[in-house]
Amino acid sequence: MKSRSTLFLMEQLIVFTIFAICAAVCVQIISVAHAMTRDATDTRHALIAAENTAESFKAFGGNATQMGIFLSNGDDSLFGDEIHETTYSYIFKIFYCENWRLTTRWDSPAFSLLMGTYPIQAENQPYPTVILANILITRLADGKVLVDFNTAARPTRTANAYTSTVHTSAANTFNPSPTLEGVTP
Secondary structure, eight states: OHHHHHHHHHHHHHHHHHHHHHHHHHHHHHHHHHHHOOOOOHHHHHHHHHHHHHHHHHTTTTTTHHHHHHHHOOOOOGGGOOOOOOOEEEEEEEEOOTTTTTEOSOOOSSSEEEEEEEEOOTTSSSSSSSSEEEEEETTTTTOOOOEEEEEOOOOOOOOOOOOOTOOOOHTTTOOOOOOOOOOOO
């Protein structure tokens, strides 16, 4: 009788161990699936935000100032620091919360959109012929770059469209693939 109960307990321990191992594997699979779903959702929202930014950039003829005012609904507090560098003529940041709504950088943003514009000027032309833009969207929690792509716009031919967005030093150099290296996302 004693050997039967010992055998039964041993069998129960083996079944319980196998069940525990399977449960641990399932928890890991669910955890990885959740992380992949979060990444895919964030990337999808980031791509939509980047496409909206790129289309606005084209619609405003490459005028980043007017485009930024349009994207932020005229609320200057939604802009991050404006950075002027030698490579880019205009750089700005917009921040998003977890739900992909515009927010300020002081309201614990989850994502940042960084855009830099770069004019290309043909010879004997007073205005740029094409304005390139690099759009970079980063998840701030882990620094992962969700979207990074370039777009271009044909500027309108009015002089006031370039007063705050074009520097002649940047317009005279050509960089076929500008990146935002050295700029904090």
